[in-house]
Amino acid sequence: MRILHTSDWHLGQHFMGKSRQPEHQALIDWMLVQVNERAVDAVVIAGDIFDTGSPPSYARELYSQLVVRLHAAGVALLLLGGNHDSVATLRESSALLACLSTTVVAAASDPEAQVQVLPLRSASGDMAKPGCIVCAVPFIRPRDVLQSSAGESADHKLQSLQAAIQAHYQTAYVAALARQAEIAADSGETVPIIATGHLTTLGAHITESVREIYVGSLETFPAAAFPPVAYVALGHIHRPQKVGGQEHIRYCGSPIALSFDEVRQQKEVLLVDLDASGLTAVTPLPVPRFQPLASLSGNLSELAAAIASAAANGSQAQPVWLEVTVSADDYLADLPARIQHMAEGLPVEILRIRRERGNQTAMLNARSDETLAELSEYDVFARRLEQEELAAELSAALSERYREVVSSLQEPQA
Incomplete structure (x- = not known):
């Protein structure tokens, strides 16, 4: 199975008074060409599809266009909520988009872990025998996973939040293992498990367009805290990079430069190849610069x-x-x-x-x-x-x- 991993589109962003609409339109056109030419089975957008909680109408139009064109190409879309995204905005059309091969996971607040454990089909397959299972974890808000106690220090709250996020991943992973076992019992085949996330990890290099998303800093969230999945598709950091030098834990970065300190970066999306043994290849695909x-x-x-x-x-x-x-x-x-x-x-x-x-x-x-x-x-x-x-x-x-x-x-x- 081949997945295209991208994130942080920030549809609707105004760059010092300039609209990014032409760039995002060019990005969608370019990506659809890549999806067709490179036989992509599914696209994963790991958070921040929109720049604000109330995106302008043209940003919503681009969003709808992306969904419709991927559906017409026979490509599934998995979209995770980010810290810039409004949960209500993403949820309002999620039922409709489900009819167009698109799954939207807006928030981590649903108490049932199985809701965020999703089979992702390949273009030629069916849901009875998916290409992979996804622990589809979006941006986790503190209120989604823990309750604060009076008198807690800021440091203790951060430690509690890190432990709660790690526990959330582990719960999703256990549910994914159970789903993997069910598929193996039915088909005799092993389906790889991947995970997503929208957060800051230890040692990640950030840019001026990235703001802290928790009170304090969660840059100490360690790579070892992720479950032992075949691949972790991350968003929030706009610079493409491996986490801790590990091949299977990746930020793909934003596909366009969102601040001037990103202009020297080569923006990219990632082609992720999986089979029954797990991850077989990660191939960076350079994105052209649509606006100099x-x-x-x-x-x-x-x-x-x-x-x-x-x-x-x-x-x-x-x-x-x-x-x-x-x-x-x-x-x-x-x-x-x-x-x-x-x-x-x-x-x-x-x-x-x-x-x-x-x-x-x-x-x-x-x-x-x-x-x-x-x-x-x-x-x-x-x-x-x-x-x-x-x-x-x-x-x-x-x-x-x-x-x-x-x-x-x-x-x-x-």
């Missing part, structure tokens, strides 16, 4: 040449989106006007200008183009702390106390 982007830095003379060079990758119909970081000359008051003048007549659009300075005040000025929509509550607090001359120990203690306060506010009320 570039992040440039230097002094004014260097930037003039860099902007002209970047313009070679654009056209009047599709200009290059630029982030420009100015060093050495960043004290000039008319800096934005000078940078915009360099771009006049060139097929480029400058979306962000940054000033690079060594002192704290200048660092805050360099962030003047940030909006609250781009920052988490922890980012805002960190920005405020930077304005104070505090000892490192006091700053860390204040940050920890702030996390505890936010944690108490985010707990569901009885």
